[in-house]
Amino acid sequence: MRTNQSHTAVPALAALALAALAPLALLGCKPATDARAAGSPRGAATQETDEADPRTNQATTNRATANQDEANQNPEENAATRAVAILRAVGDSGVTGSIHFETTEDGLRITGDVRGLEPGEHGFHIHQFGDLTATEDGTSAGGHFAPEGHDHGAPDADQRHVGDLGNIEADGSGNAAVDKVDDVVALTGPHSILGRAVVVHAGKDTFQGKSGEAGDRVAFGVIGIAEAD
Ligand SMILES: [Cu+2]
Numbered sequence: 001m002r003t004n005q006s007h008t009a010v011p012a013l014a015a016l017a018l019a020a021l022a023p024l025a026l027l028g029c030k031p032a033t034d035a036r037a038a039g040s041p042r043g044a045a046t047q048e049t050d051e052a053d054p055r056t057n058q059a060t061t062n063r064a065t066a067n068q069d070e071a072n073q074n075p076e077e078n079a080a081t082r083a084v085a086i087l088r089a090v091g092d093s094g095v096t097g098s099i100h101f102e103t104t105e106d107g108l109r110i111t112g113d114v115r116g117l118e119p120g121e122h123g124f125h126i127h128q129f130g131d132l133t134a135t136e137d138g139t140s141a142g143g144h145f146a147p148e149g150h151d152h153g154a155p156d157a158d159q160r161h162v163g164d165l166g167n168i169e170a171d172g173s174g175n176a177a178v179d180k181v182d183d184v185v186a187l188t189g190p191h192s193i194l195g196r197a198v199v200v201h202a203g204k205d206t207f208q209g210k211s212g213e214a215g216d217r218v219a220f221g222v223i224g225i226a227e228a229d
Pocket residue numbers: 123124125126127144199200201214
């Protein structure tokens with residue numbers, strides 16, 4: 001008896017459940033059916049057009065604005081022709097300055113000012129890393145930028161590191177006006193110095209030894225792309 005009861009009870013419960021669910025299922029379907037019924041194929045197409053087009057247009061507009069304001073994607077315009085490095089003092093040297101780089105027919109023109117130096121000549125190089133984290137000794141900038149190796153040398157030597165830019169000379173007030181042209185360093189290609197560091201030394205680069213015996217690093221800065229003229 002029990003068995004019979006339970007056998008009949010299960011289908012009965014199932015039927016009840018179905019009966020209870022059926023209206024819900026119908027309700028669940030209804031809005032979709034209604035929507036489909038309300039929108040003729042043309043209406044639906046219009047709706048799609050109305051919704052999709054403004055979105056597309058907006059996205060296009062946003063992209064165009066971004067291009068103008070921030071992200072110039074023109075490869076020719078993006079090839080760097082000018083760069084700049086702001087020099088910060090290493091440790092308590094008090095040496096600061098700014099150096100500008102500009103591509104010319106004769107090579108890279110390097111101009112700028114360095115302040116707070118001891119009067120006289122100071123080694124002036126491009127070092128491998130644009131990493132200024134070693135604020136006390138500047139060692140994070142690595143060694144001279146020398147992608148092809150070679151020995152250290154004067155800027156006009158046959159053998160030199162790419163980064164060997166010689167010396168800058170400070171006047172009696174400790175100011176050095178920099179203005180040199182170098183046809184080995186560049187802002188593009190394998191000799192590109194973008195993202196590397198300008199380093200000014202406490203002493204003169206003698207062009208001897210592995211790095212010119214120029215002594216401590218007194219200022220350094222990262223070379224970044226500047227806006228073209
Ligand atoms: Cu150096």
